[in-house]
Amino acid sequence: MSKSFLYSEIAENLASQIRNGIIREGDKLPSVRMLCAEYEISMNTAKRVFLELESQSLIYAKPQSGYFASKLSYKDLPLPGESNPILLANHCEPNDILQKVYANIGREDILLLSYTVAYGDMLPISQLKKEIVQATRALPTGGVQYDRVEGNANLRRMVAMRSLTWGANLKEEDLITTNGGMNAVALCLMALSKPGDTVAIESPCYPGILQLALGLGLKVFELPTHPRTGIKIEALKEVIDKIDICILISNYNTPVGSCMPDENKKEVVELLASQDIPLIEDDVYGDLCFTGHRPNCCKSFDTTGNVLWCSSISKTLAPGFRVGWVAPGKYKDKVLNVKLVHSISSSSLEQEAVANFLKSGKYDKHLKNLRQKLYLNYQNYARVIQQSFPKDVKISQPQGGLSLWIEFGDKIDTIELYDAAIKRGISIAPGRMFTLQDQYNNSMRLCFGVPWNAQLESKLKQIGILAKQLQRLNS
Amino acid sequence: MSKSFLYSEIAENLASQIRNGIIREGDKLPSVRMLCAEYEISMNTAKRVFLELESQSLIYAKPQSGYFASKLSYKDLPLPGESNPILLANHCEPNDILQKVYANIGREDILLLSYTVAYGDMLPISQLKKEIVQATRALPTGGVQYDRVEGNANLRRMVAMRSLTWGANLKEEDLITTNGGMNAVALCLMALSKPGDTVAIESPCYPGILQLALGLGLKVFELPTHPRTGIKIEALKEVIDKIDICILISNYNTPVGSCMPDENKKEVVELLASQDIPLIEDDVYGDLCFTGHRPNCCKSFDTTGNVLWCSSISKTLAPGFRVGWVAPGKYKDKVLNVKLVHSISSSSLEQEAVANFLKSGKYDKHLKNLRQKLYLNYQNYARVIQQSFPKDVKISQPQGGLSLWIEFGDKIDTIELYDAAIKRGISIAPGRMFTLQDQYNNSMRLCFGVPWNAQLESKLKQIGILAKQLQRLNS
Numbered sequence: 002m003s004k005s006f007l008y009s010e011i012a013e014n015l016a017s018q019i020r021n022g023i024i025r026e027g028d029k030l031p032s033v034r035m036l037c038a039e040y041e042i043s044m045n046t047a048k049r050v051f052l053e054l055e056s057q058s059l060i061y062a063k064p065q066s067g068y069f070a071s072k073l074s075y076k077d078l079p080l081p082g083e084s085n086p087i088l089l090a091n092h093c094e095p096n097d098i099l100q101k102v103y104a105n106i107g108r109e110d111i112l113l114l115s116y117t118v119a120y121g122d123m124l125p126i127s128q129l130k131k132e133i134v135q136a137t138r139a140l141p142t143g144g145v146q147y148d149r150v151e152g153n154a155n156l157r158r159m160v161a162m163r164s165l166t167w168g169a170n171l172k173e174e175d176l177i178t179t180n181g182g183m184n185a186v187a188l189c190l191m192a193l194s195k196p197g198d199t200v201a202i203e204s205p206c207y208p209g210i211l212q213l214a215l216g217l218g219l220k221v222f223e224l225p226t227h228p229r230t231g232i233k234i235e236a237l238k239e240v241i242d243k244i245d246i247c248i249l250i251s252n253y254n255t256p257v258g259s260c261m262p263d264e265n266k267k268e269v270v271e272l273l274a275s276q277d278i279p280l281i282e283d284d285v286y287g288d289l290c291f292t293g294h295r296p297n298c299c300k301s302f303d304t305t306g307n308v309l310w311c312s313s314i315s316k317t318l319a320p321g322f323r324v325g326w327v328a329p330g331k332y333k334d335k336v337l338n339v340k341l342v343h344s345i346s347s348s349s350l351e352q353e354a355v356a357n358f359l360k361s362g363k364y365d366k367h368l369k370n371l372r373q374k375l376y377l378n379y380q381n382y383a384r385v386i387q388q389s390f391p392k393d394v395k396i397s398q399p400q401g402g403l404s405l406w407i408e409f410g411d412k413i414d415t416i417e418l419y420d421a422a423i424k425r426g427i428s429i430a431p432g433r434m435f436t437l438q439d440q441y442n443n444s445m446r447l448c449f450g451v452p453w454n455a456q457l458e459s460k461l462k463q464i465g466i467l468a469k470q471l472q473r474l475n476s
Numbered sequence: 477m478s479k480s481f482l483y484s485e486i487a488e489n490l491a492s493q494i495r496n497g498i499i500r501e502g503d504k505l506p507s508v509r510m511l512c513a514e515y516e517i518s519m520n521t522a523k524r525v526f527l528e529l530e531s532q533s534l535i536y537a538k539p540q541s542g543y544f545a546s547k548l549s550y551k552d553l554p555l556p557g558e559s560n561p562i563l564l565a566n567h568c569e570p571n572d573i574l575q576k577v578y579a580n581i582g583r584e585d586i587l588l589l590s591y592t593v594a595y596g597d598m599l600p601i602s603q604l605k606k607e608i609v610q611a612t613r614a615l616p617t618g619g620v621q622y623d624r625v626e627g628n629a630n631l632r633r634m635v636a637m638r639s640l641t642w643g644a645n646l647k648e649e650d651l652i653t654t655n656g657g658m659n660a661v662a663l664c665l666m667a668l669s670k671p672g673d674t675v676a677i678e679s680p681c682y683p684g685i686l687q688l689a690l691g692l693g694l695k696v697f698e699l700p701t702h703p704r705t706g707i708k709i710e711a712l713k714e715v716i717d718k719i720d721i722c723i724l725i726s727n728y729n730t731p732v733g734s735c736m737p738d739e740n741k742k743e744v745v746e747l748l749a750s751q752d753i754p755l756i757e758d759d760v761y762g763d764l765c766f767t768g769h770r771p772n773c774c775k776s777f778d779t780t781g782n783v784l785w786c787s788s789i790s791k792t793l794a795p796g797f798r799v800g801w802v803a804p805g806k807y808k809d810k811v812l813n814v815k816l817v818h819s820i821s822s823s824s825l826e827q828e829a830v831a832n833f834l835k836s837g838k839y840d841k842h843l844k845n846l847r848q849k850l851y852l853n854y855q856n857y858a859r860v861i862q863q864s865f866p867k868d869v870k871i872s873q874p875q876g877g878l879s880l881w882i883e884f885g886d887k888i889d890t891i892e893l894y895d896a897a898i899k900r901g902i903s904i905a906p907g908r909m910f911t912l913q914d915q916y917n918n919s920m921r922l923c924f925g926v927p928w929n930a931q932l933e934s935k936l937k938q939i940g941i942l943a944k945q946l947q948r949l950n951s
Contacts, residue, residue: 100809100813103625103816104625106622106623106624106625106816106820106821107621107622107623107624107625107821108624116622118621118622120621124617124620124621126617126618126620127618129618129620130612130613130618130620133608133609133612133618133619133825134608134609134612137605137608137609137612138605142599142601142796143601143602143604143605143608144608144794144796144797144826145599145601145604145605145793145794145795145796145797146582146593146595146599146795146796147581147582147591147593147795147796148581148582148796149581149582149583150578150579150581150582180655180798180819180822180823181819181820183817183818183819183820184818184819187817187818187819191691195671195693196670196671196672196693197671209816209817209820212813212816212817213817213818216666216814216817218670218671218693315820318620319619319620320620320621320622320820320821321617321619321620321621321622321623321821321823321824321825322619322620322823322825323655323819323820323821323822323823334575338575338687339691341578341684341687342658342662342684342687342688342691343658343659343662343688344655344656344658344659344662344798345581345656345658345684345790345795345798346581346582346795346796346798347655347798348655348796348797348798348823348826349796350608350796350797350825350826351619351823351825
């Protein structure tokens with residue numbers, strides 16, 4: 002085992018003990034010497050372990066006393082309960098809050114906490130500019146001519162190689178590139194569904210998926226979902242005879258941040274395969290684990306080609322590049338045909354640039370950085386929420402991704418909160434966007450991909466003040 | 477009137493007299509002096525007029541005798557008749573010839589005459605590479621962050637400005653950018669149709685539109701279409717009570733190359749508006765007039781916002797960039813919402829580069845060049861077809877665009893011809909791709925966007941030889 006691997010293994014081991022409450026707030030950690038003895042490592046390696054934990058705000062040093070576990074403010078706030086949607090396929094009319102919120106995309110005069118995007122120095126913009134320039138020069142026709150329908154070969158090769166790390170064994174020819182992750186899901190759903198079909202999803206659910214399903218004339222089953230472990234499998238079993246397709250955001254789901262445990266992934270994959278119900282897996286957040294290894298996907302447990310694994314670099318690297326992909330399993334021809342008909346091919350330039358970024362190892366370095374920044378951000382958000390939001394607030398405890406799900410008491414309507422916040426230059430995502438039923442009216446999603454600074458802290462506090470005002474007004 | 481305008485006006489005037497047979501093969505043209513007197517122009521201007529006509533192969537000089545009208549080989553071949561599809565909404569299963577043909581996109585080992593794309597030095601590749609590099613540097617985040625849903629503002633402004641030249645008066649905010657022209661049509665059709673609706677189209681029709689309609693669960697009415705003037709308006713009137721949407725490629729249509737006269741455009745627009753049936757206008761070839769002014773669009777005659785005008789630079793500049801747009805009239809909110817749901821936003825980089833290319837005037841220079849090359853190419857194709865194809869062949873007479881529609885006698889099945897040609901490294905587009913009915917089996921489309929050279933000439937001749945062999949075999 003290499004030294005650097007060893008040090009990060011040990012750090013991760015201790016980190017998860019702290020996060021899971023095995024080591025509690027104020028507990029003294031083993032000394033440097035004890036760690037050396039226990040793991041048979043050098044003093045230097047042991048010191049690196051503590052520095053790593055300190056940089057993640059998991060521990061703090063007391064002069065002459067050693068290291069102690071930090072207070073993890075997000076631990077103090079209760080988790081929202083498992084969701085409880087009505088188990089009936091139903092079609093409400095989409096409400097216009099969605100259009101209102103998404104009309105703000107790309108605006109620079111507003112603090113955008115409403116979309117799950119990493120902003121500012123979270124993304125390696127100057128490195129990516131260089132990659133684009135190089136790709137433009139390197140591509141035979143500079144990307145001016147049509148690419149093949151399946152998309153850039155270098156990118157598909159790099160994505161296939163990375164799939165080894167999460168237990169899949171994809172090959173270049175298993176993959177099709179798309180205009181971002183949502184486009185991958187859209188192509189799959191168009192390829193597999195016919196109007197009147199029923200699709201099962203998590204609840205609350207990413208609004209793009211809800212709107213997509215409605216637009217294609219599908220019926221939607223919202224499944225009860227736990228904020229840590231994802232859909233309740235019992236509920237899926239209950240409706241299994243009534244559904245034609247299932248769509249899940251398996252890892253660090255938006256909005257609730259759930260990550261399905263391996264055993265749940267396996268069980269769901271086997272259950273759906275046994276009924277020949279395709280599973281469209283949206284895995285755009287999988288690379289954003291706060292620490293440790295990237296989680297497996299449902300695709301890792303797919304032995305029949307029944308899982309269509311969709312992902313992108315929109316959440317981790319460059320949203321504006323519109324680079325995504327899908328490994329559609331046994332449905333490849335169908336998906337390829339829909340891509341051809343809807344957009345012929347995709348732009349090759351950004352795909353080539355991303356492929357080179359992955360190949361050079363810069364992506365992994367960037368991810369390491371980004372994950373740590375996001376984790377610290379999440380802690381900061383949780384601290385401010387605890388200090389400034391109404392006392393009865395509940396928040397999710399994601400272990401990765403970009404979304405925080407916040408549940409207020411029932412006196413607060415988050416559509417009213419949106420209206421109040423947007424006047425102060427803050428955009429939030431009201432809970433009603435994430436369902437086709439009349440629920441989540443007192444919940445909202447905040448993205449923690451905005452770099453931390455005093456202005457962000459002050460705006461977050463403002464949201465808290467506005468929420469308290471609404472609470473008083475409606476009491 | 478400026479001098480350069482004057483000279484090109486006069487040249488175009490004479491050119492159209494030659495093309496329309498008012499001046500016939502071998503007819504002597506007026507002398508330079510006569511032209512000077514008739515139009516009150518200088519000797520130099522008159523000489524430029526003749527040089528222009530000569531460069532288009534429309535006239536030739538005889539020493540000491542003056543200029544004479546050339547033999548226009550395409551004039552000798554008869555035009556295919558008006559099409560005659562069954563006037564019933566029907567759904568055949570798509571046949572697999574389409575997948576077979578489109579699987580070749582982007583291949584470099586095959587002569588691709590099957591897609592309507594301009595290749596090689598027809599496109600200003602090195603100029604576009606420079607634009608990309610500059611756009612990457614100029615964009616605030618290098619295109620890394622999400623653009624607004626409606627797309628790049630500079631591009632929308634430039635497209636709006638150009639719309640003045642064809643009688644529309646679009647503004648930046650009337651436009652939404654898309655991933656190419658086909659994606660624009662797809663977004664419009666998804667925004668406006670519901671499964672079971674009926675759409676009226678030209679016949680033969682661009683296969684992407686047929687497949688798109690089938691994929692969305694729509695019924696399709698194929699309308700009789702004249703190879704010069706487009707759909708037969710009487711037929712549209714006949715089915716008007718049975719249709720919900722109409723899609724037309726109004727200018728230099730693919731595959732037949734028809735261009736609707738202004739009075740037809742106006743009549744169709746008024747007819748559809750009176751019945752509240754939206755018209756999706758696909759105008760991707762409009763900029764590719766061989767000579768003279770770019771034609772008007774149906775959108776030019778739209779007073780009610782009922783026309784959704786779709787276009788792109790895929791046929792004129794950079795297919796691989798996937799840059800298109802739509803002016804959706806009164807349906808803007810619906811189209812914007814579908815774009816949001818299916819792909820969130822589009823890649824900004826290529827849009828910015830194209831906007832700058834338009835702004836700099838390089839696009840107009842490029843177009844002038846490209847139009848002339850395409851016209852000469854078309855003449856060369858027609859000459860080889862006349863010399864080497866079976867005697868009873870008929871070909872369309874497009875005045876722009878990239879497609880030639882070729883009709884053989886009924887002994888030739890162009891799917892068989894495809895199979896024979898692909899073995900020799902040539903890809904053609906069999907007529908059966910362009911309909912959902914059992915017709916056009918003896919027709920095919922050839923793209924004339926491939927730069928002319930000896931190899932292309934020899935491959936075209938090979939197609940002729942193969943066609944003659946098939947004719948003998950099947951007689």
